[in-house]
Amino acid sequence: MRNRNLTIISLATIVIVALGGFYLIQSMGPNEPHNLVVSTTTSLYDTGVLDQIEEAFEAKNQIDLYFISVGTGLAITHAQRGDADMILVHAPSRELAFMEDGYGVNRKIIAFNYFAIVGPGDDPAGIREKSPLEALEILVGKARGGDAIWVSRGDDSGTHTKEKGLWAQAGFEVSALREEDWYREAGSGMGKTLQIAEEYEAYTLTDMGTYLKYSEEGLVTLEVLVGAGEELINIYSAIAVNPDSNPDADFDAAITFIEYLVSDEGQTILREYGVDIYGRSLFNPVVELLKTGSDPTTAEWIEAAGFFDGTECPQEYRKGEYGLYN
Amino acid sequence: MVSAILEGLVKALELIASGDPTLVDITLRSLAISGLATILASCWSIPLGVFIGLGKFRGRSLFKGLFNVLLGLPTVTLGLVLYLVFSRSGPLGFLQLLYTPSVIVIGQAILITPVIVSFVANTLEAVDPEIRSLALTLGASEVRASLTVLNESLNGVLLAVTASFNRAIAELGVALMLGGNIRGATRVLTTTIALETNRGQIALGIAMAVVLLSIVGLVNILVSQARRWI
Known part of the structure; x- marks a missing residue:
C-alpha cells in the first residue's frame, strides 16, 4: 500500500516538475536572442520611468529590454565583467574612468535634475x-x-x-x-x-x-x-559597452536604445513622467536644451558638470557612424 | 504603521481577487523556480543525508557539522559567489545562464542542500537502529535496508523537503544577484517585495508578502495532508 502511494506521489511530482519546467521555458520569452541587458541606477528605475520607456520602446523594436536596477557602482562593475550591454548612470567622473579603461563608448547625456x-x-x-x-x-x-x-x-x-x-x-x-x-x-x-x-x-x-x-x-x-x-545638478547618461572589450555585448541594440532615449519620443516620456502625480517633472530632457541654447545658464551647468573636454563624449570614445553627436 | 499593513492586506485581497496578471505571472514563476530547485536539490541531498545519517565512516560528525554550518550561509553571500561564477567573465560564464530563471533554480538548489541533508541525516539517526539490523538479518541488502529506514522516517524527510521549499521561495539574495529582478523574466515574489519597498509602494510590498505567506501555508497544508494519506 505504502509503495503504491509513493508511486502516485512520485508521478504527481514528475508531472508538476514537467509543468513547472515548461512554464520556465515559456516565461523566458520568444525574443531571447534580442535581450538587451541594461544595468541602471536605482534612482532612475525605482521611479518607474523606465517601465514606461520600456513599453514604448518595445512596441517599436524587436528588442527585449532587461533592466537590472543597481547602484551606479555595481552597474559599472556589471558592465566591466561583461554582464550588461549598456549602463544608465549618474556619476560623470566615474563614467569618464569607465570609458578611459576601454569598457564604454558612445556616451550620451539623456536627462538631468x-x-x-x-x-x-x-x-x-x-x-x-x-x-x-x-x-x-x-x-x-x-x-x-x-x-x-x-x-x-x-x-x-x-x-x-x-x-x-x-x-x-x-x-x-x-x-x-x-x-x-x-x-x-x-x-x-x-x-x-x-x-x-x-x-x-x-x-x-x-x-x-x-x-x-x-x-x-x-x-x-x-x-x-x-x-x-x-x-x-544631477546628470544621467547612457553608455554602451565597448564591443572591443566584450564581443558578446549587443552593441547595435544598445545604440538603438540610446538613440531612442535621446529621440523626441524618449525625451518627451522623460519630461512628462510623474507630472500627473507630483505636479512637476522628475527628469528634465536635455537634448533640446543643449541644442537650442534656450536656457544658457543651465546648459553651462550641465557642460561644467557633465562634459569632458567640452563634449559629452570625446572623439576617442565614439564608435561607429550613428549620428548620435550631430 | 498599522494602517500601512492593513492597506497592504486589502491590496493583497484586491490583487488576488482580480487575478492581476502580473501577480499571477510572478507567483507562478516563484512556484516553478523554487519547486524545481527543491526537487533538484532533493535528488542529491536525500541520498547524501541518508549516507551521512546511516553511514559509519571516519569524519562523519565533521561532515555533518559542515552541513549544519552551511545552514547559516547568508543568501546574499551565496548569490555573490554564484554571480562571480556565472558572470560572463567567470568560470561558467560561457553557459550564458546569468539573468535567466534556470540559474536561480541552480542557486536555490545549492542554497537548500544543507537544509535537506541536515534534516534527513538527523531524522535517520533518530530511527531505532534495531529496524536496520532487523532488515539486514532478514537478508536485505545495504541499500534495501537503508530504504526501509528511510521509509520509517518518511515524515521527517517530507518535513526536510517542505522546509527547504519554504527557504527557497522566501530567499532574496540568490534571486536578486543571479536573476537581476528583470520584469517578465526573472522577477519573483521576494524580489518584487524588495523592489516595491524601495519604490515606496509599501502596500504593494505587503500585498506580495501576503501572497508569499499564503503559498507557503498552502504548500504546508497540502504536505501535511499528504503525510496523513501515506
Missing part, C-alpha cells in the same frame, strides 16, 4: 535656502555642536559619489568626517536612507525622484531645504 539637501522641517541647523556649499559648512558647524545629524548613503552609488564631491567642494574631507559621530553612513539605497534620516531627524542628500515618491506616499516628512544651484 537636481539633487536636494533635505532635513527636518524645523531645520535646526538653519540651512534653508542657502547655497549648497554654504549650507554644508553651516551644517558641519551645527552638527559639531550637537544640533544636527547627517546621514550618508555610504554605498558607493552615484548619489554617494555626488555627496563626497560636495563635501570636497565645501572644503571637507569625507574620510575625516566619517570619524565624527554626527556623520552616519546608511550603507543603503536612497529610500532606506531617507527613512533613516527621518528617524534621526537628520539631514541627507537625495535625488529628487526618490524623495518625491517617498514624500508623496507619506513615508517621510523631511523637507527640501536646499534644492537648486549649480553644485546640485
Whole structure:
C-alpha cells in the first residue's frame, strides 16, 4: 500500500516538475536572442520611468529590454565583467574612468535634475535656502555642536559619489568626517536612507525622484531645504559597452536604445513622467536644451558638470557612424 | 504603521481577487523556480543525508557539522559567489545562464542542500537502529535496508523537503544577484517585495508578502495532508 502511494506521489511530482519546467521555458520569452541587458541606477528605475520607456520602446523594436536596477557602482562593475550591454548612470567622473579603461563608448547625456539637501522641517541647523556649499559648512558647524545629524548613503552609488564631491567642494574631507559621530553612513539605497534620516531627524542628500515618491506616499516628512544651484545638478547618461572589450555585448541594440532615449519620443516620456502625480517633472530632457541654447545658464551647468573636454563624449570614445553627436 | 499593513492586506485581497496578471505571472514563476530547485536539490541531498545519517565512516560528525554550518550561509553571500561564477567573465560564464530563471533554480538548489541533508541525516539517526539490523538479518541488502529506514522516517524527510521549499521561495539574495529582478523574466515574489519597498509602494510590498505567506501555508497544508494519506 505504502509503495503504491509513493508511486502516485512520485508521478504527481514528475508531472508538476514537467509543468513547472515548461512554464520556465515559456516565461523566458520568444525574443531571447534580442535581450538587451541594461544595468541602471536605482534612482532612475525605482521611479518607474523606465517601465514606461520600456513599453514604448518595445512596441517599436524587436528588442527585449532587461533592466537590472543597481547602484551606479555595481552597474559599472556589471558592465566591466561583461554582464550588461549598456549602463544608465549618474556619476560623470566615474563614467569618464569607465570609458578611459576601454569598457564604454558612445556616451550620451539623456536627462538631468537636481539633487536636494533635505532635513527636518524645523531645520535646526538653519540651512534653508542657502547655497549648497554654504549650507554644508553651516551644517558641519551645527552638527559639531550637537544640533544636527547627517546621514550618508555610504554605498558607493552615484548619489554617494555626488555627496563626497560636495563635501570636497565645501572644503571637507569625507574620510575625516566619517570619524565624527554626527556623520552616519546608511550603507543603503536612497529610500532606506531617507527613512533613516527621518528617524534621526537628520539631514541627507537625495535625488529628487526618490524623495518625491517617498514624500508623496507619506513615508517621510523631511523637507527640501536646499534644492537648486549649480553644485546640485544631477546628470544621467547612457553608455554602451565597448564591443572591443566584450564581443558578446549587443552593441547595435544598445545604440538603438540610446538613440531612442535621446529621440523626441524618449525625451518627451522623460519630461512628462510623474507630472500627473507630483505636479512637476522628475527628469528634465536635455537634448533640446543643449541644442537650442534656450536656457544658457543651465546648459553651462550641465557642460561644467557633465562634459569632458567640452563634449559629452570625446572623439576617442565614439564608435561607429550613428549620428548620435550631430 | 498599522494602517500601512492593513492597506497592504486589502491590496493583497484586491490583487488576488482580480487575478492581476502580473501577480499571477510572478507567483507562478516563484512556484516553478523554487519547486524545481527543491526537487533538484532533493535528488542529491536525500541520498547524501541518508549516507551521512546511516553511514559509519571516519569524519562523519565533521561532515555533518559542515552541513549544519552551511545552514547559516547568508543568501546574499551565496548569490555573490554564484554571480562571480556565472558572470560572463567567470568560470561558467560561457553557459550564458546569468539573468535567466534556470540559474536561480541552480542557486536555490545549492542554497537548500544543507537544509535537506541536515534534516534527513538527523531524522535517520533518530530511527531505532534495531529496524536496520532487523532488515539486514532478514537478508536485505545495504541499500534495501537503508530504504526501509528511510521509509520509517518518511515524515521527517517530507518535513526536510517542505522546509527547504519554504527557504527557497522566501530567499532574496540568490534571486536578486543571479536573476537581476528583470520584469517578465526573472522577477519573483521576494524580489518584487524588495523592489516595491524601495519604490515606496509599501502596500504593494505587503500585498506580495501576503501572497508569499499564503503559498507557503498552502504548500504546508497540502504536505501535511499528504503525510496523513501515506
